Each structure stands twice: as C-alpha cells, then as structure tokens.
Amino acid sequence: MDAVAAVTKLGNTLLLDRVTGEPLFPFRLKRAPISKLHGERTAPYQPDLQWPQPFARQRFGIHQITNLSNEAHESVLQQLRNDETGIHSNMGWFEPFEAGMPTALFGIHGGAEWTGASFDPKTGFLYVTSNELPWFPTVSRLPLTIDDHLVPPSEGRKIYETHCMACHGHSREGSGVHPPLILIGARKTEPEIRNLLTSGRNLMPAAEGLDEAMTDALVDYLLTADNQAKSHPRAQAKSPSYTYNGYPKLLDNEGFPGCKPPWGTLNCIDLNSGILRWQVPLGEHEVLTERGIPITGTENFGGSMTTAGGLVFAAGTRDLKIRAFDSATGEERWSHQLPFGGYAPPASYRADGKQYILIPSTGGGKLGGEQGDAYVAFTLP
Numbered sequence: 001m002d003a004v005a006a007v008t009k010l011g012n013t014l015l016l017d018r019v020t021g022e023p024l025f026p027f028r029l030k031r032a033p034i035s036k037l038h039g040e041r042t043a044p045y046q047p048d049l050q051w052p053q054p055f056a057r058q059r060f061g062i063h064q065i066t067n068l069s070n071e072a073h074e075s076v077l078q079q080l081r082n083d084e085t086g087i088h089s090n091m092g093w094f095e096p097f098e099a100g101m102p103t104a105l106f107g108i109h110g111g112a113e114w115t116g117a118s119f120d121p122k123t124g125f126l127y128v129t130s131n132e133l134p135w136f137p138t139v140s141r142l143p144l145t146i147d148d149h150l151v152p153p154s155e156g157r158k159i160y161e162t163h164c165m166a167c168h169g170h171s172r173e174g175s176g177v178h179p180p181l182i183l184i185g186a187r188k189t190e191p192e193i194r195n196l197l198t199s200g201r202n203l204m205p206a207a208e209g210l211d212e213a214m215t216d217a218l219v220d221y222l223l224t225a226d227n228q229a230k231s232h233p234r235a236q237a238k239s240p241s242y243t244y245n246g247y248p249k250l251l252d253n254e255g256f257p258g259c260k261p262p263w264g265t266l267n268c269i270d271l272n273s274g275i276l277r278w279q280v281p282l283g284e285h286e287v288l289t290e291r292g293i294p295i296t297g298t299e300n301f302g303g304s305m306t307t308a309g310g311l312v313f314a315a316g317t318r319d320l321k322i323r324a325f326d327s328a329t330g331e332e333r334w335s336h337q338l339p340f341g342g343y344a345p346p347a348s349y350r351a352d353g354k355q356y357i358l359i360p361s362t363g364g365g366k367l368g369g370e371q372g373d374a375y376v377a378f379t380l381p
C-alpha cells in the first residue's frame, strides 16, 4: 500500500494513504479538556491514536516520577506540590495551561524530533529515535490595568467586597490560583455562576449568608462591572493577558529527568501490524551505570539510518557516541565515541567498492556541550 508516515513529538506515528491522505489505522476523537485561559480556544476533540502503537509515554502522572533514588523521587514530588495550597500541578491528556499553576507534561523535545524516522522497505519496519522527559512550564497573568475604584459603587459591589474580594482581588484581577473575574460573562453563563456560588468548586468555597436578593445583586455586579468600567473614561476593562516562564524541564535533585527511565530510546515499529516490535534505551549516563542503574538512555537529537544489511545507526545522545543496532532485535552491535555530539541522522554511501557510514559531529545545539566542526566516516577494514 502506498503510504506516507510522519512521527510526532507526542510519540505517535501518523500513517496515511499517500494518495488520499486517509489514515490507514482508524482512530477515535476523544473529548479534550477546555482551555482555562481567557481568549484561548482549544479544540474540543483530539485524536486518540492507538495504532501504530505509540513509541513514547504521552501523559505524565505521579506514577511516572523518577525512581532512581528516594532523594530524586522526593525532589520531584516537592516541585509538583504547591507550597501555598498543597495542590499538585496540572497534568493529564491534552491538559491545557492554567494561570499560576505549573503543568507537568512530556513532549516538548519529543517523542520524535525533526530528524524523523528511517524505514526498511523489505520488512516494513520504521526506526525512530525518541525522548521521554517531563517539562514544567507555568503560564501567569500579566497585571491588569482596570481599577474598580472608578466603577460607581453598588449593592453588588459591596457584597463582592465582603465575600469575594479577599480571593478574587480588589478589581476582580485574581491572584495566584484564584482566577480573575474580569469579563466572567464571556466565560460563564449566569446559571453557571449561580450554581458555582451554591456548590463551590475545588478551592472556591460555596458562598454563605447570601439571600436571594443579595445573590441577584452580586451576579448583576459581576456581569455589568466590565461595561461600567469601560464606560468610565479612566477605567478601561482589559481582558487578561498572559506570559510564561519559558520551557523549564522537570528535573531531579541531580539534574536528571524527573520521570522514570528510559529518557531516550530507539524504537522499531512494524507498519504492517502497527505493533511496536522493540524499544531499547539510546545513550548512557556512565555515572548512573557505575551506580548499578540499568542503562537509562539520554535525551537525544540524532535520528536513525537503516541499512539493507540489517543494521540501524543512531547518534545524537549526550554521551556523544554513534551506535549500530541489530535491526531485527535492537541489540547493540557497535559503538564509537565521536569528537562532538552527532546531532543529525548518519548517511551511508559507496565509494571505490566500499560502503561508508558518515555522520556530522558538531556538538552544541539543544543539548549544549562543546562545539566543533567534524565529519566522521566509518568503513569495514
């Protein structure tokens, strides 16, 4: 069957009919959580791909926390706890960002990377290098310019000040885990707001001591305050805008990834059946091997190259090695220390009757480390 395959940072292989673009393995769409950030719209459904089998963990959770040592485990757990509230960070399937709350997730450096995958047409096997390490970004609200001092005082405003302001802020700007209520009418219907006031939710307590008239006045205030502020020349209601703290990794006390190994892998996917035939760690942290820890794999940016002779070559690891694996079993057959990181797929070519393997070895890039400028070629004696 004429097909096109693409490997993703989430660890999926998209396998499509090359002519029509139809997926070759059916998949279902699953309801995804809705964004909690004002102005951000997330897709209500996301594809839930089961086939071909994913080649990386896709969802970070407490049970994924590193088990390298008690200290490592505790240090990651500490970061996932929120000191103020004791709440764990957000994590989950397509979990959207939430202001003031870190999200622990896989996938920012893959799964797969730009290097893609290599393919053996004889067997129908696809070989893909992959990363598995958690990230820990936080989105925060930027300060708002609205000032409710300038909104004419009302009955509802007074109730807000006694019952709600301590958490949601003087000008409804929110703070920390308490969301802003500015433009709440755009995010919640009136019945939803009334329900929330009766039931409470998570850290939001049910409102107590409000009779019907007071509730009406309060809801009226929440739904009209923005317009009143807008109509006031000095108080422009602005929708919240956001910033984020970059792409921090969730690391343990020694700087190793905060999830259980493997952290870098080479994978063999049978495109005919969709089955992940084998997965082996790619790369080694020698200090950990010396402690008796099985090879963990390392973060890698190299990609793979497959030969007709039954070998898969891959480099790109933190230990700066190029390796050859048995393409049927994943067993390591050979390795060689490169002068610098080899952050591209190796190439193979023939010259004067001899077959060569060639890899650029330049270091630097996303894994840092020493930079150089070499091409290294190998051939059999």
Ligand code: HEC
Pocket: 160, 163, 164, 165, 166, 167, 168, 177, 178, 179, 180, 181, 184, 187, 188, 193, 196, 197, 201, 202, 203, 204, 205, 207, 218, 222
């Ligand atoms: C103890 C702090 C606290 C108090 C007091 C409080 N809230 Fe909240 N409120 C929260 C938190 C935390 C949330 C987020 C709840 C969640 O996790 O979904 C929230 C959520 C809300 C939301 C939903 C916001 C959104 O964008 O989804 C509304 C509306 C709201 N509160 C209104 C009120 C009103 C009105 C009062 C006063 C009667 C009030 N709150 C009092 C903490 C508080």
